[in-house]
Amino acid sequence: MKIAVYPGSFDPVTNGHLDIIRRAARIFDTVIVAVFYNSSKKCAFSIDERMDMLRTATKDIDNVIIDSSDNLLVHYMENNDVKVIIKGLRMVSDFEYEFQMALANHQQNKDIETLFMMTASEYSHLSSSLVRELATYGGNLIGLVPNDVIPYVYEKLQPKK
DSSP, rough: OEEEEEEOOOTTOOOOHHHHHHHHHSSSEEEEOOOOOOOTTOOOOOOHHHHHHHHHHHHTTTEEEEEEEOOOHHHHHTTTTTEEEEEEESSHHHHHHHHHHHHHHHHHHOOOEEEEEEEGGGTTTHHHHHHHHHHHTOOOOOOTBBBHHHHHHHHHHHHHO
């Protein structure tokens, strides 16, 4: 069985993330979308909220599992007997950081490989931080995040009147 992990903070999940999830789900028997705690990021949504949004966004993809971890990705991979990491790349600027992480993960465990997938061009400008900024000021999120996720984002981020 071919299994891969697509890790991230998903704060919130965007259509760019969903694009990678759908494409990976066509390649692998199972894709584990794992929400990770990142000490260098101040997240707007709790891990449980991010997992709920991901479950909502992927409810029609049968071979996707939503999980979370506050461990090292390599340890998560070892504990779940998974050998492939999926990483989405938007622009060349993403590559340098993700390549460094792939090398570090491979150094930690030689059996773990990273597969880079380019995000579809219509999502190359998209980031969770952009979505958070737009939502905070009442911007239009249609086309940026899955439609079923829009209410979660506005509920959390729009200022109360």
